[in-house]
Amino acid sequence: MEYFVQQLINGLTLGSIYGLIAIGYTMVYGIIGMINFAHGDIFMIGAFVALIALIAIGLTAGAGLVIVILALLLALLIAMALTAIYGWTVERFAYRPLRTSFRLAPLITAIGMSIVLQNFVQVTQGARVKPLQPIVTGGYEIMRTTTEHGEFIVLVSNIQILIILTTVLLMAVFALIIARTPLGRAQRACEQDRTMAALLGINVDRTISLTFVIGAALASVAGLMYLLYYGVIDFFIGFVAGIKAFTAAVLGGIGSLPGAMLGGLIIGLIETFWSAYFTIEYKDVAAFSILVVVLIFMPSGLLGRPEVEKV
Amino acid sequence: MAAGPAPALAAAPAHSLRAGIIDALIAAFIALAIAAPIIGLRTVSLEGGLALTTRWGAVAIAVAVVFAGRLALTLLWWPRHKPARRDSAGRRLLARARDSGLAERAMLLLAPALLIFAIALPATPFADRYVLDIGILVLTYIMLGWGLNIVVGLAGLLDLGYVAFYAVGAYSYALLATHFGLSFWICLPLAGFLAAMWGLILGFPVLRLRGDYLAIVTLAFGEIIRIVLLNWYDLTNGPDGISRIPRPSFFGLEFDRGEGGFAAFFGIGYSSDHRIVFLYYLILALALLTNFVTLRLRRLPVGRAWEALREDEIACRSLGINTTATKLTAFATGAMFGGFAGSFFATRQGFISPESFVFLESALVLAIVVLGGLGSQIGVVIAALVMIGGFELFREFEQYRMLVFGFAIVLIMVWRPRGIIASRTPSIFLKERKSIGAESVGEGRG
Numbered sequence: 001m002e003y004f005v006q007q008l009i010n011g012l013t014l015g016s017i018y019g020l021i022a023i024g025y026t027m028v029y030g031i032i033g034m035i036n037f038a039h040g041d042i043f044m045i046g047a048f049v050a051l052i053a054l055i056a057i058g059l060t061a062g063a064g065l066v067i068v069i070l071a072l073l074l075a076l077l078i079a080m081a082l083t084a085i086y087g088w089t090v091e092r093f094a095y096r097p098l099r100t101s102f103r104l105a106p107l108i109t110a111i112g113m114s115i116v117l118q119n120f121v122q123v124t125q126g127a128r129v130k131p132l133q134p135i136v137t138g139g140y141e142i143m144r145t146t147t148e149h150g151e152f153i154v155l156v157s158n159i160q161i162l163i164i165l166t167t168v169l170l171m172a173v174f175a176l177i178i179a180r181t182p183l184g185r186a187q188r189a190c191e192q193d194r195t196m197a198a199l200l201g202i203n204v205d206r207t208i209s210l211t212f213v214i215g216a217a218l219a220s221v222a223g224l225m226y227l228l229y230y231g232v233i234d235f236f237i238g239f240v241a242g243i244k245a246f247t248a249a250v251l252g253g254i255g256s257l258p259g260a261m262l263g264g265l266i267i268g269l270i271e272t273f274w275s276a277y278f279t280i281e282y283k284d285v286a287a288f289s290i291l292v293v294v295l296i297f298m299p300s301g302l303l304g305r306p307e308v309e310k311v
Numbered sequence: 312m313a314a315g316p317a318p319a320l321a322a323a324p325a326h327s328l329r330a331g332i333i334d335a336l337i338a339a340f341i342a343l344a345i346a347a348p349i350i351g352l353r354t355v356s357l358e359g360g361l362a363l364t365t366r367w368g369a370v371a372i373a374v375a376v377v378f379a380g381r382l383a384l385t386l387l388w389w390p391r392h393k394p395a396r397r398d399s400a401g402r403r404l405l406a407r408a409r410d411s412g413l414a415e416r417a418m419l420l421l422a423p424a425l426l427i428f429a430i431a432l433p434a435t436p437f438a439d440r441y442v443l444d445i446g447i448l449v450l451t452y453i454m455l456g457w458g459l460n461i462v463v464g465l466a467g468l469l470d471l472g473y474v475a476f477y478a479v480g481a482y483s484y485a486l487l488a489t490h491f492g493l494s495f496w497i498c499l500p501l502a503g504f505l506a507a508m509w510g511l512i513l514g515f516p517v518l519r520l521r522g523d524y525l526a527i528v529t530l531a532f533g534e535i536i537r538i539v540l541l542n543w544y545d546l547t548n549g550p551d552g553i554s555r556i557p558r559p560s561f562f563g564l565e566f567d568r569g570e571g572g573f574a575a576f577f578g579i580g581y582s583s584d585h586r587i588v589f590l591y592y593l594i595l596a597l598a599l600l601t602n603f604v605t606l607r608l609r610r611l612p613v614g615r616a617w618e619a620l621r622e623d624e625i626a627c628r629s630l631g632i633n634t635t636a637t638k639l640t641a642f643a644t645g646a647m648f649g650g651f652a653g654s655f656f657a658t659r660q661g662f663i664s665p666e667s668f669v670f671l672e673s674a675l676v677l678a679i680v681v682l683g684g685l686g687s688q689i690g691v692v693i694a695a696l697v698m699i700g701g702f703e704l705f706r707e708f709e710q711y712r713m714l715v716f717g718f719a720i721v722l723i724m725v726w727r728p729r730g731i732i733a734s735r736t737p738s739i740f741l742k743e744r745k746s747i748g749a750e751s752v753g754e755g756r757g
Contacts (some may be wrong), residue, residue, distance in 0.1 A: 055332045101728035108681045111674045112720030117715040250527045281542040288531035
């Protein structure tokens with residue numbers, strides 16, 4: 001039981017990170033119907049910018065709580081702003097010229113951009129892994145039992161609390177943006193019918209650009225969380241995380257925002273529980289298998305709208 | 312990076328110098344924001360953790376390049392090339408028709424020329440071992456591209472996990488040859504058969520899925536197969552891979568110095584190049600077989616059903632075409648050729664490991680198919696020559712070549728969104744064969 005609770009907490013933390021990345025996939029897919037393969041690498045860029053910002057700020061280990069919080073916030077803002085520019089540029093450079101082109105063309109440029117971003121970071125920052133000293137430490141003990149093997153303590157670390165809280169907060173803000181603001185309305189309009197939205201005076205290009213900006217900013221938050229949680233990043237983290245997050249988006253029903261979050265949590269939980277109770281080597285196989293099984297029985301994901309076939 | 316050849320930012324008249332400079336300044340500013348953290352600040356490992364070193368010179372160069380490039384684009388390139396874009400639709404159609412007419416005529420000559428070149432290459436004086444190795448590599452990708460073209464180009468099913476079949480073929484040959492001592496010529500059809508079976512197995516569950524759901528499931532299958540190969544240590548030897556895979560023989564004659572070897576049998580001096588030349592012709596023959604079968608299949612009912620499926624699945628179903636069987640045959644046929652290519656890869660390398668079958672390979676083959684022009688056989692050849700051959704040319708710039716490679720994919724796609732060969736010759740025609748613009752051909756929707 002205690003072991004289960006501990007894994008549940010770990011799984012929710014991982015799922016939150018996946019969910020934040022998955023939103024970028026699902027939003028872009030909803031609005032222009034393309035798989036943004038470079039999004040995982042945007043997440044990686046976010047992690048790197050956050051790492052560089054944290055080192056530049058020069059946080060020392062013994063800093064007080066207020067200073068740590070301020071430094072993290074500053075790093076977060078820098079990472080969000082700069083990663084958003086990356087997201088905007090990728091869209092402007094590789095996707096917008098192909099807006100009216102056929103469906104596979106932006107998919108291929110997305111794969112191209114993914115290769116570019118990965119190798120850009122590899123060339124400029126080196127291929128070695130980048131470790132970061134733990135910044136957020138400590139935690140709370142929520143359960144303790146004594147078994148024949150010794151004591152088992154269920155811990156919630158501060159960083160886990162931070163990740164889950166930030167995710168919940170960002171999701172709330174994000175849901176509010178989509179539901180209430182003119183930008184959110186424009187996004188939903190573009191999602192339904194781009195031509196009609198343009199006829200009604202919505203700047204479609206601007207809306208799509210902002211979608212990429214928001215997606216990249218959320219991915220950079222995920223990048224910072226990943227950096228703080230695992231304490232080590234390299235130029236290749238975007239690939240695996242990106243595929244998992246995309247799987248999460250498809251699992252939840254691509255185009256659906258709550259679906260992305262739900263899918264992220266499910267993938268995170270499956271991975272964690274599979275590693276905990278079975279073999280760690282096959283955790284990705286487990287996640288992908290669940291995806292296949294779900295799609296066989298629910299071809300448009302858990303919360304996705306069924307596709308209407310028009311003649 | 313900010314300078315893309317799209318018209319939107321240049322809303323101001325592109326001819327005016329002032330507007331051009333302002334536009335270029337904006338681009339340069341964005342380049343600064345992008346370059347400053349990642350290029351300007353490099354993380355280096357010190358004893359106490361990570362520290363930063365600065366490289367502002369490189370940032371300045373990057374920003375200056377973007378500024379100059381953007382300015383040159385707005386002032387010199389676009390004023391000359393943009394008017395063509397703003398032509399009336401009718402003119403564009405005419406221009407396209409002229410283009411495709413030319414392309415068609417060029418293609419008629421190009422294909423035999425390339426074939427003759429490919430056959431004659433080993434006999435030419437500059438064909439050393441290095442050139443032949445590159446030739447083998449390019450031909451392998453051409454074969455994979457042609458195989459995937461059946462699935463993506465003809466049947467319109469987006470497959471992001473094609474490398475799985477390549478891996479199945481390679482491991483089938485490697486395992487059959489090392490455990491049971493079967494020769495290459497027995498294993499080759501077996502590997503193709505096994506890969507086709509895997510195509511069927513993977514095809515079944517995904518038949519109900521459409522479009523991008525199919526894409527992600529094929530991607531997932533590709534990853535699953537790779538992970539299983541990586542971790543099933545008893546069978547596949549895990550990350551260490553399988554080594555000492557037997558080389559192919561020339562109808563039973565080994566390429567060695569011994570008595571019964573190839574060189575001794577034909578009474579010529581032994582040379583290690585014989586095997587390379589043989590491998591070259593082997594992959595050429597396999598690739599041509601793929602091409603030939605594809606071209607013939609296109610004229611059979613099943614091939615027509617594939618193309619009909621790509622154009623409109625609902626119309627297909629209402630005309631009584633069994634879409635399930637049609638999709639499965641496309642999947643299995645494509646997989647079979649992937650399997651052939653895989654077993655060739657295994658016998659050429661003599662060593663395989665899961666590292667060779669990563670997603671990037673699938674992406675690369677798909678990029679070759681789409682860059683060449685979906686469904687175009689000669690397009691695949693050109694794209695593979697440009698991408699793989701070009702990639703080899705940059706060998707000295709080991710670090711930067713993947714970066715250049717990624718940019719090349721993006722730029723070619725933006726330059727020719729329909730692929731390099733953007734016209735199609737219909738499979739069925741009345742009286743006269745006319746090539747049509749690719750715009751009027753359907754694409755992979757799944």
